Structures are given as C-alpha cells and as structure tokens.
Amino acid sequence: MLGEPFASSPFVVGKSRPAETALPIPIEESLCPVVSHAWVNAEYKHLVVEASPKALAVHPGQFFNLLCPSPDVGELFFRRPQSVYRIDRKRGRIEFLYKCVGRGTRGLATLQKGDDLNMVGPLGQGFSLDPAWRHIVVLGRGVGIATLGPISQLTRENNVGVTAILSARNADFVMADTLFREAGDVVSVLDSDGTSAVENVESILDRLVAQKRADAFFTCGSNRLFALMKRIGKAHNIPGQVAMEQVMACGLGPCYVCVRTFEVNGVKELRRVCIDGPVFDMQEAVGW
Numbered sequence: 001m002l003g004e005p006f007a008s009s010p011f012v013v014g015k016s017r018p019a020e021t022a023l024p025i026p027i028e029e030s031l032c033p034v035v036s037h038a039w040v041n042a043e044y045k046h047l048v049v050e051a052s053p054k055a056l057a058v059h060p061g062q063f064f065n066l067l068c069p070s071p072d073v074g075e076l077f078f079r080r081p082q083s084v085y086r087i088d089r090k091r092g093r094i095e096f097l098y099k100c101v102g103r104g105t106r107g108l109a110t111l112q113k114g115d116d117l118n119m120v121g122p123l124g125q126g127f128s129l130d131p132a133w134r135h136i137v138v139l140g141r142g143v144g145i146a147t148l149g150p151i152s153q154l155t156r157e158n159n160v161g162v163t164a165i166l167s168a169r170n171a172d173f174v175m176a177d178t179l180f181r182e183a184g185d186v187v188s189v190l191d192s193d194g195t196s197a198v199e200n201v202e203s204i205l206d207r208l209v210a211q212k213r214a215d216a217f218f219t220c221g222s223n224r225l226f227a228l229m230k231r232i233g234k235a236h237n238i239p240g241q242v243a244m245e246q247v248m249a250c251g252l253g254p255c256y257v258c259v260r261t262f263e264v265n266g267v268k269e270l271r272r273v274c275i276d277g278p279v280f281d282m283q284e285a286v287g288w
C-alpha cells in the first residue's frame with residue numbers, strides 16, 4: 001500500500017515501531033543515532049549508538065556490518081564488520097571500539113553525535129560459557145581486545161571469574177581494562193617493557209592453569225598469542241574459543257569471501273567466518 005514501508009526498509013531507532021519490521025528473523029538493517037563518539041587514544045575511537053530491539057539482542061562475540069560514510073569524494077562499496085564492544089540493554093545502547101586503519105574506518109570516524117549509523121546485524125556466532133566453568137582466561141591484543149570486551153559482561157551475568165591478559169604496544173593501547181576490572185583480574189603485558197613477550201605470557205598462563213583458574217581459554221587479535229593458547233589448551237585439555245578476523249564482503253553467507261581452513265579431527269574443512277563464526281573452537285581453528 002502507498003506510504004507503507006518496504007519490508008526491506010531499515011528500522012529507524014526512535015521512529016519505527018517494532019511491529020513495522022517484525023519479520024521472523026533476528027537480523028535487520030537499522031539506522032541508529034550516534035550518542036557519543038570519542039577518541040580513546042591516537043588510533044582507536046569509542047562509538048555509542050541508540051540501538052533497535054533486535055540489535056540489542058546481540059550476543060558477545062557477534063558483530064554488525066556497518067555502512068561507513070565515505071571519508072572523501074570516492075564511494076565505499078562494502079560495509080565494514082565491527083564486533084560489539086559493550087551492550088547497554090538498560091539504556092538501549094550498543095558500543096563499538098574500533099581502530100582507524102583505512103578508508104572505511106576513517107569514514108566511520110567522521111560520524112557526529114546525532115548522525116545515524118546504518119548497521120546490519122547482529123551477525124555470526126558469538127562466545128559461549130559452559131555452566132561448569134568457574135574461572136576463564138581471556139587473552140587479547142589490538143582490535144581483538146574490542147571483540148573480547150563483552151566477555152566481561154558475560155562472566156558477570158553468569159557469576160564466572162575471569163582473568164584478562166591484555167597485550168599492547170604501551171600503556172596507551174591497553175583497552176577494556178575498566179570493563180574487565182569490574183568483572184575480575186587484569187594483567188597488562190606491554191611491548192614497551194618487554195612483558196608482552198610470548199615466554200612471559202606463557203608463564204602467566206601456566207600459573208593460572210596451576211592455580212586452577214583456567215577452565216577455558218578465549219582469544220582474539222594475535223596469531224602468536226592464539227598459537228600459544230592453542231598449544232597450552234591442548235596440553236592441558238582446556239577448551240577454548242577464538243574470534244577470527246577475516247576480510248569480509250556481505251557478512252551474511254552468500255559471497256564466500258571470508259572462507260578459511262579449519263582442521264577437525266585431522267580433516268581439513270572450509271568454513272565461512274561470517275556465519276559459521278567469527279567465534280570458533282580454538283583447537284579446530286588454524287592460524288593466519
């Protein structure tokens with residue numbers, strides 16, 4: 001009927017009524033007003049938006065495919081995937097923490113308070129906690145820390161202890177420490193003082209295993225740290241989950257741009273990071 005929204009028109013936060021786009025699918029395109037958008041250090045920005053009810057159902061480890069404004073006169077063809085960093089269901093907000101690396105994220109960085117962010121999601125498979133786990137270990141570096149951030153919420157909601165080992169170039173790039181401090185313990189390891197060396201991280205992990213504070217491992221953001229956790233996890237039979245970073249196009253399954261190789265019981269398998277992941281079993285994932 002004339003004037004009716006298309007089934008495919010985006011959900012406009014603050015304007016659309018849930019019934020208008022209540023298709024029986026959990027994913028939608030939505031226009032989300034920017035609440036705040038600030039630099040946290042020289043490379044990363046923290047973006048807070050008002051989110052739709054469907055977007056607020058996002059689970060830690062899932063992501064949204066964001067339509068970034070162009071930073072110049074050229075067009076930006078593809079959306080850019082960004083994990084959810086924090087979910088504030090009480091205030092109806094979703095937060096992202098992202099690194100400005102190229103045209104997409106430079107364009108994203110131009111959004112001002114009150115602008116609309118066009119996002120598609122929530123997408124992919126997120127992190128999960130086994131009810132038997134009492135204390136878990138999170139190990140992240142760089143943009144991986146943004147992806148691991150909401151595990152702090154998951155552990156608090158499930159009354160599970162967490163030690164977060166946050167690896168960074170220097171103290172300026174240690175992020176999500178406030179979130180994890182509210183949930184458990186934080187150990188920062190830095191390039192600037194040498195504590196981020198694999199041998200040192202290994203001894204921290206060994207100590208946590210010996211103290212029985214490592215029922216499960218979670219990692220994202222560094223191939224060498226992933227390889228380390230995978231090795232220690234295998235040696236001690238500790239289950240683990242890794243969030244994979246992979247260049248994506250559609251983010252929805254059909255284009256196969258994001259395929260990676262996995263190894264399941266010695267057999268190689270191809271999986272799409274966007275819909276089969278981005279979170280995978282650590283022992284089945286293969287480094288990049």
Ligand SMILES: Cc1cc2nc3c(=O)[nH]c(=O)nc-3n(C[C@H](O)[C@H](O)[C@H](O)COP(=O)(O)OP(=O)(O)OC[C@H]3O[C@@H](n4cnc5c(N)ncnc54)[C@H](O)[C@@H]3O)c2cc1C
Nearest residue numbers: 080081082083098099102103104105143146245246247278
């Ligand atoms: C599921 C998922 C979740 C992500 N979550 C976050 C997040 O929470 N915070 C964050 O800062 N970044 C995150 N990323 C990475 C983010 O998508 C890329 O940094 C972004 O797409 C780069 O776009 P660009 O146009 O600015 O850079 P481009 O010009 O496209 O690329 C610049 C550089 O970034 C690298 N790059 C591009 N796309 C990706 C990608 N998908 N993954 C890794 N490196 C990439 C390129 O190889 C190149 O070196 C995530 C990626 C995935 C797949």
Ligand code: FES
Nearest residue numbers: 251253255256274
């Ligand atoms: S990004 Fe298109 S199938 Fe994964």
